[in-house]
Amino acid sequence: MKRKLIAAVGVAAMMTGIAACGGDSSDNASKDPKDRTESLTVWLMVDAQSTWPELVKDVNAQFNKKYPKVKVNVQYQQWADKAKKLDTSLGGDKFPDVVELGNTETMQYILNGALAEIDPKKYDNSDTWIKGLKDTCTYEGKQFCVPYYAGARVAVYNKDMLKKGTGSDALPQTEDEMLAALDKVSAEYTKKDKRFSSLYLPGRYWYAAMSYVAGYGGSIAEYDEGAKEWKGNLSSPESQKGIEHFVNLVKKYNKADQTKDEQDHANVMANEKAALIYGNGWEAGSVVDGANNGNPKLEGKIGTAGMPGPNGKALPSFIGGSDLAVTAKSKVTDLGEEWVSLFTSEKSQEVLTAKNILPNNEKQLEPLKSKPETAAVANAVPDAWFTPIAPGWTSIEKEEVLENMLLEILKGTSVADATKKADDKVNELINK
Amino acid sequence: MTAADTKAAGPPVPVPRVPEKTGISPSGQEADGPRPKKRRKKGELLPYFLILPAILAIAAVYVYPLIKTVIMSFQDLGRAALWGNGETPWVGFEQFTNILGDPDFWAVVGRTVVFMTICVVLTMGIGLLIALMMLKVSTWVRLVLTVALIAAWSMPLMVAASVFRWLSDSDYGLINTLLADLTGDEDRWLGHNWFLDPWQGFGIITLLVVWGAIPFVVITMYAALTQVPKELEEAASLDGATAFGVYRFVTWPVIKPVFTMVATLSVIWDFNVFGQIWLLRGNKPEPEYETLGLYSFSKAFESTSFSQGSAIALITVLMLSGVAVYYLRQLIKTGEVE
Amino acid sequence: MSASTPTNAPAQVLRPDRKRNRLGYNILALVTAGLMAFPVYWLIVSSLRPNHEIRSYDQTLWPSSLTFDNFARAVKQDNFATAIQSSLIVSVTAVVGGMIIATLAALAIGRFRFFGRKALMMVMILVQMLPPTAMLIPIYLQLNALGGIDEYWGLIVVYLVSTLPFATIMIRGFVINIPVELEESAMVDGCTRMGAFRRVIFPLLAPGLAAASIFALVNAWNEYLFAYILINDNSKYTLNVWLMTFTTERGTDYGALMAASTLISIPVVIFFMIIQGKMATGLTSGAVKG
Known part of the structure; x- marks a missing residue:
């Protein structure tokens, strides 16, 4: 039933794809660009308004040079309720023509036929689009969206604190050395402040937990080619090892409330209650940004580095980002x-990379790997992992299967039992 | 509060057979005849003119949506179909049987009823007491209190929820800091997470809901209390009535219609409560925090089918209609028997 | 405790025990006011704190230093001016329109016995019972069909209707408490029906109207979900939607959010100060029940 629907949608989307090239819009497309008089509505997230408004302005100017009579309406959306607004408006007549989507939410729109197929050839650097983003736009070999920017997670640490504990302000390269250093930092600071965490790793931070799972070679779910369906893989020995490792770190190093998720990361660090967090690259900036609840006194004292993971390797990062x-x-x-x-042209992406935001392609990522501010994040991209690109993934995220599993383990359930239960839930949701 | 109650509540009460004494004659000559039916044509139409704008406004916003909701609840409207990429199959009562057969749903209903009852009792009780107190205080104190109430009321929910979230936060919340100082037991309170135990968590949520609703209740009840004739109260107390007696026989009958209305609205609002829980749980409430409002939202927007949300909305209305019918009965009684 | 103390009669000579009672009530009322206002206090204090102290691990009741930086960032945020304009247009229209329509309907329901009266009341209560989030899509589609998406009037109608049931029933409660004789005697005295309404009925309805209009104002002023979903154009966003622009993927600028929220609460409080005099008129018009 579901598969049939997907097939039908695929056909519908294909037909729109064709329609875009021929059909009714051909009258318009064949017109002189100077005579086009339609309007184009673009929904971007509020980040573009707050962090790179000049890019939007510049692109609109370029666009209007070619299409002087087309009116471009850029409308900024908010993270909290954008999905509701988009879902609703697609049922009416005032929907956007171009929309920005988080890379974990694209699949739902693709599967339901909301997005038009695009031709990658029309976009700069599409041959080196970052895989984690490109995959979220691809369904059955067709491309339905364009990568916009990427994000990865790294170790963000307080240099002064590390130095006081270990004598060096660089983060050790292996996990064993890092943990030994953290023990020293703990000994130094916990004396004075019981709530100080040398590593602030909140218990419900599933992106981190799954990074450890990936580090041990486990995964959330695997696609079974024979049965043509997804199956939960959290209770596999590798995945269990990763989760066990993560929970042990939480229990040992997090002296604050262990049951939170990652939303207080920057705040904990700004309050000097943590020496190290595993966060988004830009959180190093938030920690010192006075306009973002940061602590300007820490300016210059916050460093980033690749997070060391189990087995002497770097910890694989989740790759986040946005698509258009x-x-x-x-x-x-x-x-x-x-x-x-x-x-998303090369020139536009330069505006983002100048702000230390990861571009959508490997080519422009390369120079960032040697730039001190971005080296850690840029180097985390190649080994990054992504959530299963499965039809039911959105429901798994919304029902917080992974967070609830972690919470249960923290409350005392054994890893084996909790992962088994989570797998059952994943199996129930992931294929529909 | 179940569908059975709705049935038991039965058809609306018959119009009280008190002779009509409140009719205004259209020509202004005299109080009209005893029976409304005998009124002249023009008089019969006047009330319809008066309600016409209200009817039009309600119709504009709600008539089609209500019909659409009913239709949707017998279909399986998914995203693809809403967006014009697929068929919308008719499924009969499947949405209803699925929901009513889901044990989670009944757990949610039970939780919602308990939560709603506690919130309504607290809101109405405290609200009424504050309103009565306002009659007894000096003018400037009353002004201070009402400004405090209005300021609290004017806080957007999102902001109020943020404040309550900070106050109750495990790591940097004022509540924990104060408790640790008061009890001297830092290990117990610093880092204490109020939301791990749903009872404690709902305690904080109740605090936010009740705090947020009290200004409305007080302002409204106070407006109603101003209608109580002072002479009557004084006469009653001179006649030796106790304070409670005065309240019971003089004050209460006057404010009862407003009280019943506010209580009914509180029942409806607290039954459908959404934002407070949603925001206090950081936009992702755990399953044990799901009440009907959240449940209907998650079925409407987070599941694959919008139809489930519609079915739940209708079930909610059926559950609440017991309250509504009771209220309507009270409303009509208090309005006319008097 | 003598709860029967006649109050609000300034001319009344208070006996000592009553004075003592009043002092007790005054203290109790001030404590209540303090408790109710505490979150408001916290909001204002947070808006004046340096941003990073807002969620400090060592909470203090008074900030270490006061700053207006948060307010400066708040007013500089894009679309502040247009959001004020939108909120004013939408709220004022919704409140005024709602009060007029509700008063008319309340007069009809309170003064006349007509066919369909109970049905009307039932419909009004039904409208209140529907969970708003579940109705979002049907209401959206309806307004879409009427052309009300991205238009102020679409939002106005939604707000107006959502306060109509309460306002109508509230005002009706005041209508039925007004003796018909009062109105009739006014008309006998040569007032026209309109004159009778304006001079006699309206003042008696004032407390109800005041309470209902505050309710309507707060409802329209602070509503967020419909305002966000029904309006697309950023320059038509209302203040509560604008408030959300302080939250980006990189977190929330709480200091500016609190400052902005403090600013946008001010009109509501001012509105209340203006009409609160009206709410007390009922107190002095003791003639109500004759």
Whole structure:
């Protein structure tokens, strides 16, 4: 039933794809660009408004040079309720032509036929798009969205604290050395402050837990080619080892509330209650940013480095990021594609990399690997892992299967029992 | 609060057979005849003109949505179909049987009823007491109190929830800091997570809900209390009525319609409570925090089918209609028998 | 405890025990006010604290230093001015429109016995019972069909209707408490129906209208979900939607959020100060029940 629906949607999407090239829009597409008079509505997340507004302005200017009479409406959306707004508006007439989607949410829109197929050839550097982002836009070999920017997780640490504990302000390269250093930092600081955590790793931080799972060679779920379906893999010995390792770190090093998730990361560090967090690369900036609840006194004292993981290797990071898509219902898909291609051009991506944001392609990522501010994050990209690209993944995230599993383990359930239970839940949700 | 109660509540009460004494004659000559039916044509139409704008406004926003909700609940409307990429199959009562047969649903209903009852009793009780107290205080104190109430009321929910979240935070919350100072037991309170145990967590949520609702209740009840004729109260107490007696026989009958209305609204709001729990749980409430409002939201927006959300909305209305019918009965009685 | 103390009669000579009672009530009322206002106090204090102290591990009741930086960032945030304008347009129209429509309906329900009266009341209560989140899509589709998406009037109608049941029933409660004779005598005295309404009925309805209009105002001023979903154009966002722009993927600027929230609460409090005099009129018009 479900598969049939997906097939039907695939056909529908394909037909819109064709329609975009021929069909009704051909009258418009064949028109002189100077005579096009439609309007193009673009939904970007509020981050573009707060962090790179000049890029939006510049791209709109470029676009209007070619299409002087097309009106571009950029409308900024908020993270809290954007999905609700998008879902609702796609049922009416005032939907966006171009929309930004988080890379974990694209699949739901692709599967339901909301996004138009795009031609990667029209976009700069599409041959080196970062895999973690490109995969979230690909379904059955077709491309439905364009990578926008990426993000990875690294060790963010307080240099002064590390130095006081170990005599060096660099983070050790292996996990064993790092933990030995953390023990010394703990001994130094916990004397004065019982709530100080040398490593602040909150217990419900599933992105970190799954990084340890990946580090031991485990995974959340695996695709079974024979049965053509996804199966939970959390109770496999490798995955269990990773979860065990993560929980032990939480219990040993986190002296604050161990049952939180990662949303207080930057705050803990800004309050000098932690020497090390495993966070997004940009959190190093948040810690010292006075306009972002950071502590300006720590300016210059926060460093980033690749997080050492188990077995002497670096800890594989989750790759986050955003994609841009053209909606299937849009009447100006060609204009949408053109706008997106300007917005993700090599030149546009340079604006992002100048702000230490990871670009959508390997080519422009390369120089960042040697730039001190971005080296740690950029180097985390090649080994990064991503959540299963399965139809039911969104429900698993929304039902917080992984967070609840971690919480149960922290409350005392054995890893074996908790992962078994989580696998059952994953199996129930992941294929529909 | 179940569908059975709704049935038991039965058809609406018949119109009290008190002779109509409140009719305004359209021409302004005299109080009209005893029976509304005997009124002249023009008089019969006037009330319809008066309610016309209200009807139009309600119809504009709700008529089609209500029909659509009913239709949707007998279908299986998924995202693809809403977005015009697929068929919407009819499924009969499947949505309803699925929901009613889901043990989770009944756990949610039970939790919602308990939560709602506690919140409504606290809100109405404290609210009424504060409103009565306002009659007894000096003018400037009353002004201070009402400004405090209005300031509290004017705080957007999102902001109020943030404040309550900070106050109750395990690591940097004022509540834990104060408790640790008061008891001297730092290990017990610093880092204490109020939301691990749903009872404690709902305690904080109740605090936010009740705090947020009290200003409305007090302001409204106080407005109603101003209608109580002072002379009557004084006469009653001069006649030797006890304080409670005065309240019971003089004050209460006057404020009862407003009280019943506010209580009914509180029941409805607390039954459908959503934002407070959602925000206090950082936009991702754990299963043990799910009440009907959240449940209907997650079925409407987070599941594969919008139809489930519609079915739950209708089930909610059926459950609440017991309260509504009781209220309507009270409303009509208190309005006219008097 | 003599709860029968006649109050609010300034001319009344208070006996000592009553004075003592009043002092007790005054203290109790001030404590209540303090408790109710504490989160408001916390909001204002947070808006004046240096940003990183807001979620400090060592909470203090008073900030270490006061700063207006948060307010400066708040007013500089994009679309502040347009959001004020939108909120004013939407809220004022919704409140005024709602009060007029509700008063008319309340007069009809309170003064006339007509066919369909109970049905109307039932519909009004039904409207209140539907969980708003579940109704989001149907209401959206309805307004979409009427062309009300991304228009102020779409939002206004939604707010108006959502406060209509309460306002109507509240005002009706005041209508039925007004003796018909009062109105009739006014008309006998040569007032027209409109004149009778304005001079006699309206003042008696004022407390109810005041309470209902505050309710309507807070409802419209602070509503977020429909305001966000029904309006697309960023320059038409209302203040509560604008508040959300302080949250980006990189976290929330709490200091600016608290400062902004303090600023946008001010109009509501001012509105209340203006009409609170009206709410007390009922107190002095002891003639109500004759």
